[in-house]
């Protein structure tokens with residue numbers, strides 16, 4: 001991990017104390033102590049360790065969130081369970097993928113009913129894979145009673161090593177730890 005994939009030159013290494021994890025698709029997620037590599041040609045690489053676990057940690061935070069999901073968060077969860085918009089539309093009983101797109105790009109507000117249906121669906125889809133461990137921590141009724149109906153601005157979410165160590169469910173598989181940072 002020392003040469004540039006574009007030009008082959010040596011990369012300059014640095015460490016970001018708090019890295020804005022835009023690659024997550026969410027505007028409010030930050031990671032601690034992330035290694036960055038920069039090349040004289042302008043190419044940049046970021047080393048994201050345990051990417052799958054990070055996505056798991058973000059999903060876990062979203063399922064426990066006390067305000068309604070934003071469009072981007074809804075989309076994050078849809079991708080986390082690997083569903084296409086039209087398949088999700090069928091599962092949620094909405095007319096077409098157009099409704100899903102409208103929620104995801106913020107053109108229509110997500111209702112509390114759809115927010116809760118989505119969280120339940122996500123938990124059900126992941127249930128097998130995580131052997132139910134995650135969901136013993138998320139007490140559904142209590143959790144849903146606490147969700148405010150007001151669409152809240154997402155709070156800053158900082159994922160630390162401790163977050164990853166304390167995730168209430170095991171990792172599922174591995175993925176390459178390198179990604180290009182988004183502009």
Ligand SMILES: [Zn+2]
Nearest residue numbers: 004007039041
């Ligand atoms: Zn280069």
